[in-house]
Amino acid sequence: MDSTTPPPTAAPASDPLLILRGIVKQFPGCLANDHVDLTVGRHEIHALLGENGAGKSTLVKIIYGVMKPDAGTITWDGKIVTIANPAQARALGIGMVFQHFSLFEALTVAENIALGLNNPEDRVGLYDRIVDISTRYGLPLDPKRAVHDLSVGERQRIEIVRCLLQNPKLLIMDEPTSVLTPQEVQKLFGTLRRLAAEGCSILYISHKLEEIRALCERATIMRLGKVTAHCIPSEKTARELAELMISAKLKTQNFGARAVSSHAPRLVLDRLTIRSNQPFGTDLKDISFAVAPGEILGIAGIAGNGQTELMEALSGEIPAGSPKNILLDGIEIGHEGPMARRKRGCCALPEERNGHGAVGGMTLSENGFLSANMRGALQRLGLINRKRTRAFAAGVIERFDVRTTGPEAEARSLSGGNLQKFLIGREVVQQPSVLILSQPTWGVDAGAAAAIYEALVALAKGGTAIVIISQDLDEILMLCDRIAVIAAGRISPPVKVMDATIEQIGLLMGGSRHQEPEHVPA
Amino acid sequence: MFRLEPRGERSTFWTYGSPVLAVLLTILTMGAIFAVMGAPPVTAIETFLISPITSVAGLSALAVRAAPLIIIGVGLAFCYRANVWNIGGDGQFTLGAIAGGGLALLFPNEAFWWFYPVVLVTGILGGMAWAAIVAALKLRFNANEILTSLMLVYIAQLVLVWLVTGPWRDPHGFGFPQSAMFSAGATTPMIFSGTTIHLGCLLAPLLAIVLWQVMARSVLGFQLRVVGQAPRAARYAGFSNARLTWIALLVSGGLSGLAGIIEVTGPVGQLTTSITPGYGFTAVIVAFLGRLHPVGVIFAGLLLALSYLGGDAAQINLNLPNAITGIFQGVLLFYLLGADILILYRLKRVNPAAPVTENS
Structure with missing residues (x-):
């Protein structure tokens, strides 16, 4: 059906659905939107592209009535409007699917949707309408199922169906694919294309370039709160889009192609089984893999499949059941805590910077001491050696080009990317024999990410075995020698990145429980 | 109209300015309370806060009152830094x-020089x-230390009452609920003859300085601060939460015990049913007013000690009830907690003419 509908070409200019002019939003210490203009045409899939912190989320929150702009006008359907709250936005015909869902786990799909409706009459015949909409747009959903049984992709469908029930004219999707497998992404795109063809405009927020090139007709690119370009994504290469998004030209990245030695593995996990210490955590089951000197192993997977537990088991925060479960250079370390493992050369950095990998209210010197006190020999007779501690932090700051006022700056005064550079630098400088990282470039700008990648590759060349747990598949494919996938607390056998296909990885990421009938017509 | 606006970071100025503001507001409020009670405010405040320390005797009384507050207060500050809320001082x-x-009563004739130190150590151990x-209940059963430490205060008081009315009552004490006086060998030495200043007054600032250095320079102090500010980061670094909880509670408990044994072998001279006017609770205010910093605790301890002397002076000279001391301490804590909001928020003037809140 959708393939026969004539594509809505060149319509936007004549009679746009939504026009934003000169939107300004000031937060304490940060101008989130600086005179932003945005035009979304009818039938259009419009991309809003930008890095973390570019001001995309603020802008769509203004459109959806969650925030009020300090200045600027919003023209909707030819009339200037003020959108005071989300209910008013929905009344106008604006729907939004947030990055983080707001669903009650214990309730059914239908109950969750009913809770989100504005007035009670809408509930009449709700069941049938859910089934109707979900089949019409290729969003298979059983209204009677409880949400806690559903995959992330299915949960997202609930949010989409909830929006579609209100017959929106504009659907805002905030980073919808960050939680989906590649197969689910393809299905979602099919749905969005059909919606657009039937007259619902879509504002699609993302920082994933290939997706935008595949899906969107026009794009507005933001950087540091300002619009930097309007373009047609299919006419640009991913590289050109990236350069519009980040100011500096991307360095050519050519990782991989490292001779991985066939020496005895530095890190071996042998049937590691751990019960999670969190109420809704994932237990680890029979995890086994080995990492050779100089090798970078990537562990992919969708959030909440045991990554946190694996990280804590490797760092020593959760001790393993038996010393034999984890071997470092042949030595049994499963029973040891983080300090003992670090002393032996097994360093780790969790994904959460604030309050886990670093203490926000402490200085960089103190945060250096936090993990490097042993290997950096920063303490003597139970006292902190302040001179060495300062020098250690200053060394990391210099070598990793951390933008800060110096070692006595508080960690929370640094931007996310700079703090991450400092923390990764803190571990790299310790010359560990094994380094385990989780989401090393999460929330980090492209320049800092490139610096981090370079440092990791250099470290691997020196013989360190590196494990990277990441949800960013691109990162793993670019950086790692082998890839394994964690799903429901189990890990797949690692395969060489060069031999792996996206489809294969996607299927592994979805796990075996993710087998549902195909409703989407190709 | 004013509005509170998040600063986005902690204000160093208000971290130290807030206690000063709280003290000023407390003095103003006390003036109003004095006026309501029929005392001339300025005279009353002068009587309450200044007259007690205008003589050498007054200053030495201040030091004697401040000593237990400071000794307990630095222990509590140490403990609170680790996010362990011992209020059972x-x-x-x-x-x-x-x-x-008890040890002193057991050996009433012991006169060796080492006996007094042994008594002190026994007090610390107690x-x-x-x-x-408290530590065991917290770590074994996850029992809230605020509740357990508070409840143990009442048990301790009842144990003391039972001892001094029963087994330890002075047989020559005419039936009063008190023990025999401690012997000379178990009495807190005086530092300056002619005053009431005793060993504890010297130990208090010394202990504050020692704990300050431990907090600032030692690995142990670092670990305590990390576990208090970011428990997950402490776990990541490999600092044992159980070990640090034990240390925090044993140090603060030991210092409170030290304050207790110095008080009874010094100013009190025997065990009675009322050996503390709530020093352990006042020390909570001392710790917070001193910004959980040992040096701040010295100043806060002196101020709160003054509130005890001032209460006595107001009672004698102005015929005001002794409860003034408690009111002063309560008002001070109230303003301190209130003023602390300025550390994270700033007051912003809002122009009432502008339509800021048209709906919702």
């Missing part, structure tokens, strides 16, 4: 007095033992 104080005092119950 009064109970640990009492147990220190009972343990050390306070530690009482705090150890």
